[in-house]
Amino acid sequence: MPVIYIRHESLQGTFFNPNTDGEQIHHDIKPLDTETVIVKHEPNSFYETDLQNKLVENEITELVVCGMMTHMCIDTTIRAAKDYGYEITLISDGCATKDLEWNGVTLPASLIQSTYMASLNQKFANIKLGAEIF
Numbered sequence: 025m026p027v028i029y030i031r032h033e034s035l036q037g038t039f040f041n042p043n044t045d046g047e048q049i050h051h052d053i054k055p056l057d058t059e060t061v062i063v064k065h066e067p068n069s070f071y072e073t074d075l076q077n078k079l080v081e082n083e084i085t086e087l088v089v090c091g092m093m094t095h096m097c098i099d100t101t102i103r104a105a106k107d108y109g110y111e112i113t114l115i116s117d118g119c120a121t122k123d124l125e126w127n128g129v130t131l132p133a134s135l136i137q138s139t140y141m142a143s144l145n146q147k148f149a150n151i152k153l154g155a156e157i158f
Contacts, residue, residue, distance in 0.1 A: 025088075026059075026060070026082055026084065027055070027056075027059045027060075028059070028060045028061075028062060028075070028078060028079075029049055029053075029055050029059060029060065029061045029062070030061075030062050030064055030069045030073075030075070030091070030097075030101075031048075031049055031061055031062070031063050031064070032063075032064055032065075032067075032097060033063050033064070033065060034065065035065050049061070060078060062074065062075050062078070067096045067097045067099075067100040067101070068097075068100045068101055068104045069097065069100075069101040069104070070101065070104045070105070070108070071104070076108060079110075084110075085109075085110060085111060086110065086111040086112075086113070087105055087110050087111070087112045087113070088112075088113045088114075088115065088157065089101065089102060089105075089112060089113070089114050089115065089149070090114070090115040090118030090119055090154075091118070091119060091120075092119060092120040092121070093120065093121050093122065094119045094120065094121040094136065094137055094140045094141075095121045095122075095124065095136050095140055098114070098119050098140070099140055099143075099144065102114060102144055102148050102149050103144075103148055106148045106149070111150075112148065112149040112150065113149060113150045113151075113152055113157065114141075114144060114149040114150070114151050114152070115152060115153070115154045115157060116137075116141050116151050116152065116153060117153050117154050118154050119137070120133075121133050121136045121137050121140070122136070123136070124136055
């Protein structure tokens with residue numbers, strides 16, 4: 025199964041600044057020389073990247089998605105992939121998010137994660153645990 029890594033490089037002064045640890049793919053899942061790495065600058069992995077072209081070139085119609093951040097890049101990319109007609113499986117325990125604040129209230133990461141999984145499940149993706157797939 026082909027693996028395509030999406031590396032976020034921010035142009036807006038965040039954790040994902042160019043040439044910092046934040047924008048690097050974690051060493052535990054370092055891409056092989058034969059695997060594709062696509063750099064993006066926005067939450068949607070399809071926006072202004074060649075991801076769609078790579079998927080079409082390789083005749084890929086089904087995606088298995090994991091990564092971070094659930095509340096930004098995962099959510100946005102899953103919804104965009106659905107618009108392109110892909111069948112999508114999202115690995116819930118292969119995604120990460122963080123505490124968020126709204127109206128002076130801190131919402132714990134566990135709540136954010138559950139909320140996004142619930143909203144994406146079935147309508148946009150089939151949500152599964154990693155052990156159910158591998």
